[in-house]
Amino acid sequence: xNEKYIPRYDMTGVIQSIHEYFLSVMPAGxxxxxxxxxxxxxxxxxxxxxxxxxxLAERKVAAFFQLRLGPYRVGPWGVFxxxxxxxxxxxxxxxxxxxxxxxxxxxxxxxxxxxxFMAIAAIPFGYSLHAIDFDMGLFYVLAxxxxxxxxxxxxxxxxxxKYSLIGAMRSGAQIVSYELSIGLxxxxxxxxxxxxxxxxxxxxxxxxxxxxxxxxxxVIAFVIFLIASTAETNRGPFDLAEAESxxxxxxxxxxxxxxxxxxxxxxxxxxxxxxxxxxxxxxxGWMPLHIGNLEWFNNIMDYIPAFVWYIGKTAFVIWxxxxxxxxxxxxxxxxxxxxxxxxxxPINLINLVLAAFIVLMGWHF
Amino acid sequence: MAHHNQSPSEMVKKLxxxxxxxxxxxxxxxxxxxxxVKQQEIISGxxxxxxxxxxxxxxxxxxxxxxxxxxxMVSLKxxxxxxxxxxxxxxxxxxxxxxxxxxxxxxxxxxxRLDYLSSTINNHAVCLAVENGLEVEIPERVKYVRTIIxxxxxIASHQLWWGVMGMDLGALTAYFYGFRDREKVIDVLEKNxxxxxxxxxxxxxxxxxxxxxxxxxxxxxxxxxxxxLMNEYDDLLSNNVIFRERTEGLGIMTRExxxxxxxxxxxxxxxxxxxxxxxxxxxxxxxxxDFKQILYTGGDSFHRYKARLDEIKESMxxxxxxxxxxxxxxxxxxxxxxxxxxxxxxxxRVEAARGELGVYVISKGDKVPYRMKFRSPNxxxxxxxxxxxxxxxxxxxxxxxxxxxxxxxxxxx
Numbered sequence: 001x002n003e004k005y006i007p008r009y010d011m012t013g014v015i016q017s018i019h020e021y022f023l024s025v026m027p028a029g030x031x032x033x034x035x036x037x038x039x040x041x042x043x044x045x046x047x048x049x050x051x052x053x054x055x056l057a058e059r060k061v062a063a064f065f066q067l068r069l070g071p072y073r074v075g076p077w078g079v080f081x082x083x084x085x086x087x088x089x090x091x092x093x094x095x096x097x098x099x100x101x102x103x104x105x106x107x108x109x110x111x112x113x114x115x116x117f118m119a120i121a122a123i124p125f126g127y128s129l130h131a132i133d134f135d136m137g138l139f140y141v142l143a144x145x146x147x148x149x150x151x152x153x154x155x156x157x158x159x160x161x162k163y164s165l166i167g168a169m170r171s172g173a174q175i176v177s178y179e180l181s182i183g184l185x186x187x188x189x190x191x192x193x194x195x196x197x198x199x200x201x202x203x204x205x206x207x208x209x210x211x212x213x214x215x216x217x218x219v220i221a222f223v224i225f226l227i228a229s230t231a232e233t234n235r236g237p238f239d240l241a242e243a244e245s246x247x248x249x250x251x252x253x254x255x256x257x258x259x260x261x262x263x264x265x266x267x268x269x270x271x272x273x274x275x276x277x278x279x280x281x282x283x284x285g286w287m288p289l290h291i292g293n294l295e296w297f298n299n300i301m302d303y304i305p306a307f308v309w310y311i312g313k314t315a316f317v318i319w320x321x322x323x324x325x326x327x328x329x330x331x332x333x334x335x336x337x338x339x340x341x342x343x344x345x346p347i348n349l350i351n352l353v354l355a356a357f358i359v360l361m362g363w364h365f
Numbered sequence: 366m367a368h369h370n371q372s373p374s375e376m377v378k379k380l381x382x383x384x385x386x387x388x389x390x391x392x393x394x395x396x397x398x399x400x401x402v403k404q405q406e407i408i409s410g411x412x413x414x415x416x417x418x419x420x421x422x423x424x425x426x427x428x429x430x431x432x433x434x435x436x437x438m439v440s441l442k443x444x445x446x447x448x449x450x451x452x453x454x455x456x457x458x459x460x461x462x463x464x465x466x467x468x469x470x471x472x473x474x475x476x477x478r479l480d481y482l483s484s485t486i487n488n489h490a491v492c493l494a495v496e497n498g499l500e501v502e503i504p505e506r507v508k509y510v511r512t513i514i515x516x517x518x519x520i521a522s523h524q525l526w527w528g529v530m531g532m533d534l535g536a537l538t539a540y541f542y543g544f545r546d547r548e549k550v551i552d553v554l555e556k557n558x559x560x561x562x563x564x565x566x567x568x569x570x571x572x573x574x575x576x577x578x579x580x581x582x583x584x585x586x587x588x589x590x591x592x593x594l595m596n597e598y599d600d601l602l603s604n605n606v607i608f609r610e611r612t613e614g615l616g617i618m619t620r621e622x623x624x625x626x627x628x629x630x631x632x633x634x635x636x637x638x639x640x641x642x643x644x645x646x647x648x649x650x651x652x653x654x655d656f657k658q659i660l661y662t663g664g665d666s667f668h669r670y671k672a673r674l675d676e677i678k679e680s681m682x683x684x685x686x687x688x689x690x691x692x693x694x695x696x697x698x699x700x701x702x703x704x705x706x707x708x709x710x711x712x713x714r715v716e717a718a719r720g721e722l723g724v725y726v727i728s729k730g731d732k733v734p735y736r737m738k739f740r741s742p743n744x745x746x747x748x749x750x751x752x753x754x755x756x757x758x759x760x761x762x763x764x765x766x767x768x769x770x771x772x773x774x775x776x777x778x
Contacts, residue, residue: 066541162422166444166759236535237607243535244429246763329607330535332760333444 005206005287009305012128039131043120047269054268055082058322065326092257097159100254104158109255109262111151116269118144123276124198126286126306137198138190138281142183145232145273148266149175152234152241155263156251167250170333171241174231177340178238181228184348188221188355189214189281202285209284215363217355222282224344224351226320229274231336234267236325240333271321272314279313286310419447426455430533430763433773435747437762444758449751453744457777464737469495469569469704472737477563479739480775482522483718485558486515488567490724493648494713495569496698498706498728505650506694507571509687512650513584514554514566515715516680520591521550522718523631523673523680526770530670531602533767534611539602546594553583569704571697584688588681595678603674612666616753616765619664626752627745630720631672632769636664642716653690654683666768673770705732719743719770743775 022031056071056079063070071078097105122137122144124130134140149172156168190196192214193204204210210218231238242250252263279285286306290298331339425436434455440447460479464472469491476487489511496503528543551561557577558566566573577583602608618628623636633640641658643651659675661668706728714723720742727736746769753769754762 062537066538067545068541162420170444239535240760243760246430246759248429326538327601328536329531329539329602329605329611330760331607332611332758334758335607335610 004203006127010127015128043117043131047117047120047265050272051265051268052082052086054272054318055085055264057318058268061319061322062326065323086261089261090258094257094259095254097254099160101158101160104154105254106259108151108155108158109259109266111154112148112266113151113262113269115144115146115148115151116266116273118147119273120269122198123273124202124280124285125310129286129307130199133197133199136196138186138196138201138277141198141273141277142179142186145270146175146179148270151266152251155255159251159254161254163247163249164251164253167241167243167247167253170243171234171251173333174234174238174240174336177337178228178231181224181340181344181348182232184345184352185221185225185228186277186281188217188348188352191352191355192218192359198280198285201281202287205284205287207290209282209287209289211282214355215358217351217358218282220347220351221355222278224348225278225282226317226324228340228344229278230321230324231340233270233274233321235271235321237328237330238336239325239330240336243330271318275314275317275321276310278317279310283313283317284309285313424762426452430766431773432529432771435771435773435776437750439759439762441759444760446754446757446759446762449754449762451747451750453747453773453776455777456774458774460778461737461739464734466733468732469706469734472734473568474563474565476739477565478774479741479778480717480719480722480743480772481562482525482772483515483518483722484562485511485518485564485566486715486717487722488565489515489649490713490715490717490722492567492569493715494711494724494726495704495706497713498709498711498726499569499704501570501698501700503571503698504694504696505692506696507698508650509653509691510572510576510696511567512654513684513687513691514557514564515649516684517550517554517584518564519718520677520680521547521554523677524550526673527598527602530767530770533763534608536602536605536608542597542601546591549587549590553580553587556580556583568697570700571695575696576691581688581691584684588685591677591681595674598674603670609667611760611764612670612768615666615757615761616768617663617665618749618753622749622752623664626749628720628749628769629742629745630717630770631659631676632669632746632749633720634659635661635668635672637662640721642714642721646714648713648715650687651683654686656683656686666765669768669770703732705730706734714740717742719772719775720746739778741775741778743771743773747771747776 019031019035022034025031026034059081060070060078062068071081074080074084096102119141121131122134122141124133152171152175153168156164156166156171159165189201189210192210193201195201195204207213211222212218214221230236234241240250242252244250247253252260255263286309288298288301288304288306288309290301419440419442421438421440423436424439425431426434431437436452436455438450438452440449458478460475463475467475472491473488476491477484479487492511524543524547526543528540528547531537531539531543554564555561557580558564558573560566618626618632618636620637622628623633623638623640628636628638629640637660639645639658639660642648643656644658656679659672659679661672663671706726708728708730711726711728712723714721716722721740722742723740725738725740726734729735750766750769753765757765
């Protein structure tokens with residue numbers, strides 16, 4: 001492994017000085033708690049802002065795919081449209097369903113949103129811009145995001161609505177199946193790196209992103225990851241759980257107001273997390289694009305801050321996911337499962353063996 | 366005319382081809398019908414043998430995929446459709462009853478509201494019935510213009526259906542592409558008739574007004590535009606792997622079933638049932654144009670889809686052949702101010718965008734009909750839905766229903 005790559009705009013000093021300031025004004029324990037709360041608030045804000053931006057982006061991208069303008073009345077280029085929508089959702093009445101299981105019905109949106117919220121903590125936004133750097137951060141993200149399906153299942157079950165139940169059962173089958181593909185496609189790269197720690201994964205790409213230096217297995221794994229994460233986030237063409245033309249709105253048919261907004265927001269955040277993981281593992285995370293020994297090119301690339309690299313790559317993957325959604329028709333549930341169990345999973349397993357063989361022979365860079 | 370002073374049963378016998386085919390198939394369809402009746406018993410909850418795994422959901426009257434107020438009572442086992450019982454009548458407006466108080470010229474405006482996507486074709490049926498009853502010779506110009514306008518409406522209708530089919534299968538982008546191109550046809554029609562949806566452009570004896578000066582030029586421009594886009598339709602939906610998977614081999618209707626259920630239009634022709642009224646019993650200027658009757662043998666959702674797309678191309682062919690040859694002359698025949706059909710029964714059929722539309726008029730010699738009955742294609746097409754979707758999944762039910770292209774106000778009337 002190469003020595004640590006430190007980007008031009010290193011945030012470590014800033015963070016360190018904030019930490020020292022807190023230590024100087026209060027006892028160590030209190031400083032620790034304050035920092036936790038601050039990071040929590042920061043993430044909440046980040047969550048809300050990313051959610052709003054993504055909803056707007058989706059509407060704009062969809063509009064351009066469909067020869068429309070999209071929102072353009074509220075603010076310049078419609079940028080305040082989602083904020084207005086969010087205020088509307090906050091003010092809406094939260095309907096009480098008479099025959100619903102009230103406790104589970106109210107619990108479900110929180111499970112969904114907490115699952116996606118927890119996953120953000122482990123994502124490296126830049127060098128040292130990383131809330132928690134686990135030994136097995138990648139495993140943690142996968143584990144936490146898959147909790148979300150519990151919320152979807154509960155929502156479908158507790159609504160006491162047949163459409164919701166069908167949607168939830170579809171979602172359950174779908175997410176549990178595609179979890180395998182996500183895990184295995186990431187394993188292909190993990191085999192090459194030999195670590196699950198996300199900071200190590202990013203550092204290992206200082207001399208080239210895994211999609212370039214991982215040979216064919218990495219490319220296959222990237223494509224499979226894109227397909228599987230589209231399914232995992234319940235987005236088109238795999239949006240069977242809420243298939244509008246079949247099940248009206250699927251598992252969240254009975255939700256209104258802010259509870260519906262939770263499901264809505266969680267969907268976009270899951271997409272953001274999936275794109276972040278794709279960017280981190282395959283496209284080098286916050287690492288700038290470096291080409292071998294081309295010094296002048298590498299220097300220019302270094303001038304772009306790490307956070308911008310990260311956001312840019314994530315946005316690119318998100319755009320691909322949106323492209324999927326607005327191009328393809330929806331699959332049927334049995335076709336969806338066939339795709340996973342008969343095609344993606346065997347390809348994945350062979351791909352993993354291939355990657356292991358490459359590592360064994362030392363062919364990767 | 367031919368149908369003057371005949372009893373309905375006599376008239377049906379003289380219709381010939383359909384009657385003959387029906388007689389041949391009646392043996393095989395009898396068992397089907399008893400089975401169907403049995404199924405209806407089960408779905409009404411009268412049969413105690415109903416399995417515990419089965420449950421019912423109501424699709425509609427408010428449901429995104431029924432495109433209107435059709436209510437389907439679906440019995441399901443898991444996701445597998447067991448039975449479908451359609452409940453119709455949510456937009457019943459009593460149009461047939463209303464006709465009994467209206468003059469023939471007024472009735473034209475009601476017919477727009479049957480299948481609103483083939484509005485002028487509905488006008489055409491009533492106009493032809495009245496003209497044949499009065500034995501009026503209508504000018505050639507009228508025949509040509511009516512044919513062209515009917516085909517434009519057919520194109521617009523199929524374009525809307527194409528978009529909606531995409532939407533039903535989850536490809537929302539197709540929906541907007543379909544509407545984008547439909548807009549162009551609507552513009553041509555609006556310039557000419559003054560309306561965008563319910564044109565009421567025909568009147569017994571001719572047209573409401575003469576065609577616009579730009580009519581021919583606009584149409585030629587439009588057809589040039591549309592021809593280039595047919596490949597785009599194929600790229601976006603027809604050749605898409607997922608779309609193929611969702612439609613090919615699903616909801617197969619045999620020729621016998623199509624005849625037994627009376628499924629006409631592109632849906633019937635996809636099952637190799639040659640039922641194109643334009644070809645079998647030419648009216649207006651259809652005998653002047655050289656066109657193919659689109660026939661497929663597949664009978665599945667995909668071939669119903671193909672049949673409609675090919676019909677757009679065929680309609681453009683018809684229009685291209687006629688548009689330059691519109692004869693000069695009056696846009697209407699000389700008609701009396703008050704039209705009184707002689708006593709008797711009259712039947713006229715035309716090819717609407719979704720199949721065969723029949724108008725049956727009983728007149729007692731008044732200025733209003735004694736009774737008027739519409740044979741609407743959508744009601745017959747809906748009848749086949751239960752048969753087509755049995756043992757498929759809910760998602761397939763949506764796809765198959767979409768491939769039948771139902772328009773609910775035409776079912777309810």
